[in-house]
Amino acid sequence: xxxxxxxxxxxxxxxxxxxxxxxxxxxxxxxxxxxxKLIAELIDELHIQDRTIFCSPVGCSVFxxxxxxxxxxxxxxxxxxxxxxxxxxTHKDSILISYQGDGDLAGIGTAEIxxxxxxxxxxxxxxxxxxxxxxxxxxxxxxxxxxQSTLTSPGGRVQSRDGSPIGMAEIMxxxxxxxxxxxxxxxxxxxxxxxxxxxxxxxxxxxxKRGFSFVEVLSPCPVNWKLTPSRARRWMEEKLEPxxxxxxxxxxxxxxxxxxxxxxxxxxxxxLNVFRVNKDQLHPPKAKEISDQFVKxxxxxxxxxxxxGVLLANCVIAEGRNATWIPSYxxxxxxxxxxASVIVSGKNIGSPLVDYPNVLIAMNxxxxxxFEEKVLPGGFIFINSSIITRKVKREDVKSIYxxxxxxxxxxxxxxxxxxxxxxxYMLASKVSDIQTLKKVIPLSIKKKEYIDVNLxxxxxxxxxxxxxxxxF
Amino acid sequence: MNRVEIHxxxxxxxxxxxxxxxxxxxxxxxxxxxxxxxxxEFESERCTACGICYYVCPELGAITVHKKDxxxxx
Ligand SMILES: Cc1ncc(C[n+]2csc(CCOP(=O)(O)OP(=O)(O)O)c2C)c(N)n1
Ligand code: SF4
Ligand code: SF4
Ligand code: SF4
Numbered sequence: 001x002x003x004x005x006x007x008x009x010x011x012x013x014x015x016x017x018x019x020x021x022x023x024x025x026x027x028x029x030x031x032x033x034x035x036x037k038l039i040a041e042l043i044d045e046l047h048i049q050d051r052t053i054f055c056s057p058v059g060c061s062v063f064x065x066x067x068x069x070x071x072x073x074x075x076x077x078x079x080x081x082x083x084x085x086x087x088x089x090t091h092k093d094s095i096l097i098s099y100q101g102d103g104d105l106a107g108i109g110t111a112e113i114x115x116x117x118x119x120x121x122x123x124x125x126x127x128x129x130x131x132x133x134x135x136x137x138x139x140x141x142x143x144x145x146x147x148q149s150t151l152t153s154p155g156g157r158v159q160s161r162d163g164s165p166i167g168m169a170e171i172m173x174x175x176x177x178x179x180x181x182x183x184x185x186x187x188x189x190x191x192x193x194x195x196x197x198x199x200x201x202x203x204x205x206x207x208x209k210r211g212f213s214f215v216e217v218l219s220p221c222p223v224n225w226k227l228t229p230s231r232a233r234r235w236m237e238e239k240l241e242p243x244x245x246x247x248x249x250x251x252x253x254x255x256x257x258x259x260x261x262x263x264x265x266x267x268x269x270x271x272l273n274v275f276r277v278n279k280d281q282l283h284p285p286k287a288k289e290i291s292d293q294f295v296k297x298x299x300x301x302x303x304x305x306x307x308x309g310v311l312l313a314n315c316v317i318a319e320g321r322n323a324t325w326i327p328s329y330x331x332x333x334x335x336x337x338x339x340a341s342v343i344v345s346g347k348n349i350g351s352p353l354v355d356y357p358n359v360l361i362a363m364n365x366x367x368x369x370x371f372e373e374k375v376l377p378g379g380f381i382f383i384n385s386s387i388i389t390r391k392v393k394r395e396d397v398k399s400i401y402x403x404x405x406x407x408x409x410x411x412x413x414x415x416x417x418x419x420x421x422x423x424x425y426m427l428a429s430k431v432s433d434i435q436t437l438k439k440v441i442p443l444s445i446k447k448k449e450y451i452d453v454n455l456x457x458x459x460x461x462x463x464x465x466x467x468x469x470x471x472f
Numbered sequence: 473m474n475r476v477e478i479h480x481x482x483x484x485x486x487x488x489x490x491x492x493x494x495x496x497x498x499x500x501x502x503x504x505x506x507x508x509x510x511x512x513e514f515e516s517e518r519c520t521a522c523g524i525c526y527y528v529c530p531e532l533g534a535i536t537v538h539k540k541d542x543x544x545x546x
Contacts, residue, residue: 001541004526006533022482023531028509029486033530040532067532189492189524196527222486229486 007040009049010067017066025063029229031186031219032061035128036068038196039097042203043070052095053087055080057109059101060134078109081116084123089265095206098125103133106142106168113168120177120211124202127168127214130221131240138224142166145243150224165243169216173249180205180213181249186220187236191246201251210252218244275314292347293431294354296371297418298339299363299384304418307444308361309340312422314440315432316344324352337366344431359429361421362388363404380429382421400428400471407464411457419454423461428472434462474521475538476514482534485509489525489535498525 006012014021026033043049053071056064057080065072071094075083080098087096098116105113105127116123132150133139139152143165147156157165169183180202184195195217202213218240220232227235266274295312299305306327313323324343341354358379362368365388368381375381377396386405402424404417411420419441426432438458442451465472476497483505489498489512497516505511521539529535 001539002536003521003539004523004535004537006536010532022479022533023484023507026530028484028530029488030530033532034528037527037530037532189528192527229488230491233488 007037007044009040009043009052009069010036011069014066017063021066024067026060027221027223029220029222029232030060030134031130031217031221032128034186034192035099035126035195035217035219036061036064038192038199039099039126039203040068041196042200043068043095045200046203046207048095048203048207051093052097053084053091055084055087055096055098057098057100057104058135059104059128061099061101061128062135064099078104078107079112080104080109081121081123081125082112085116085119085121088121088123095203096123097203098123100125100127101134102127102129102131102141102143102168103136103139106166107133110142114171114175117172117175117178117212117214120179122206122209122211123213124206125212125214126199126202127216128219129168129216129244130219130224131165132221132224134221134224138221143168143244145239148239167244169214169244169249172214177212178214178250179211179252180215182214182251183216183218183244183246183249185218185236185241185246187218187233187241198248216244218246272317275310275317293342293344293359293429294357294376295342295344295359295361295425296339296354296357296374297342297361297363297421298337298367298371299418300337300366303363304415305338305361305363306340308418308422309342311419311437311440311444312342312344312426312432314444315426315436318436318440319432321346322349324349326352337364337370339367339371359425361425363417363421364388365390368392380425382425384417384421386417400424402464407460408457411453411460413450413453413457416454416457419457420461420464423458424465424472427462427465434458473517473544474519474540476519476521476525477536477538478512478514479534479536480505480511481507482531483509483511484531484534485511486530487512488528488530492524492528494522494524495519 024033054068056074058077080100084096084098129143131143132141138150140150144157149156172178172181182198184198185191202215205213222229222232225232297305297308309325313325316323322345326341328339343349356374356376358376360371360375361382363384375397379397381392381399383401384404385401386403392399404420407420408414408417441454445451495518497519498512501513521537523537526535526537
């Protein structure tokens, strides 16, 4: 009778590594294989293979997807807990394993792990601490011991220069939310068996949706420690474990931190409420479909390019079509140019970015300079001619000059030049009914007196359009 | 009979199993596998099928432990 054999959660042959391959890419005596094996056995035991997504790191275990016959995603360096968080938002019942080395988790990914822990994400983190950067050839890690010599600390780690080894389990213990924190070691067969029990708890917590479990695994890297596999295990007991005590830090029995209480992802209706679009205003989709609009509204900070974008998107959505809005601020947010991208479509929209607009609303000269060349042939450029003194050079686009700042000043609010431009774009393109804008403005502006000014400004724009129809 | 199977092409000759087996059933053999590692051989009937070798072995499938069936003579 077979008592122990390769877990079913592993592929039989590792075809992703190479045809017919059966052994790992790990060095002889490396701890990663042992940790993998424990996890794979527990995936079998808990019957979670079909819903496990293994989030592998950058580091020696980058190729975990060669081995685990589960869902796999190989994350950017240190980002596995953030990637797992993202997956969790759409995969409520998946079992998400964030498997990370110490360079990955305690070095480049310090922020991600801390905030995932702090949010209490329903995840299981296996943190493989081998006190060194293994994959890259043995550089100093945040966890390297004082005196330990590495490629980048050849004379040994010195606290005054290199800091001291970071205890990640201890850091986790300073955060309220995790439900389970333990440090285990793979130094002896007995400790491996203890690790198995701990791994199981950490996975079960997730199956039971209890929250964030963190297991730090002291693990040998014989090659970079320059020790034989068995000598490496002894070094762990003599040197590593005294600095990183093998112990349980937390085991919460309190089931109150139940991630089932996460507010649900907002559906279309709720989003309309969040963006204060009144449902009563929903018109049936227009009979005449407007072709997709890729709009860039650009100006200096304070010209309302962002709010013009939001108004446009809200009008379109209120009329039952799709729109996206995404802001972009230059490095010099104040005084620099800022632009908003809006896409309007009758279909679903993928990326909200607009690199090549077919509509450019240029509120100031730098905006025209930056984006003029990017406008698609046959597109429209709306120019705020109060400020922009030059003409558009392009001849393959339609240019519409509007003294928007002057008109807005007349209307009583210079800052509403954006609304002039937006209104004229709407009137010219019929992308949305101007009456929709009038209904959306009161929902988007909080101060009553501003609402009235803006509505007046829309009327000024309408009047301008009627008088200058030929220009459009 | 309790028995440990070493899949020799998967063994990396790290000898952790050799050190760990409480019954000294595993010994480095003289053979070298295709990758170039000196693989381990199972050479004893003292094996209790405890599984220690299986758990310390870092290779994912190098060791299979068979426990004697009920009624089978040891
Ligand atoms: C963004 C980025 N920075 C740096 C690297 C180089 N790099 C690859 S692995 C690694 C460290 C891995 O160490 P650890 O997380 O301890 O894993 P181990 O290899 O020891 O298992 C580094 C710095 C990279 N691949 N990507
Ligand atoms: S370098 Fe170290 S961590 Fe990487 S595979 Fe080799 S022993 Fe394992
Ligand atoms: S199962 Fe136990 S007794 Fe048998 S070879 Fe492995 S370690 Fe030794
Ligand atoms: S522990 Fe595994 S890889 Fe290492 S010598 Fe034994 S069978 Fe081979």
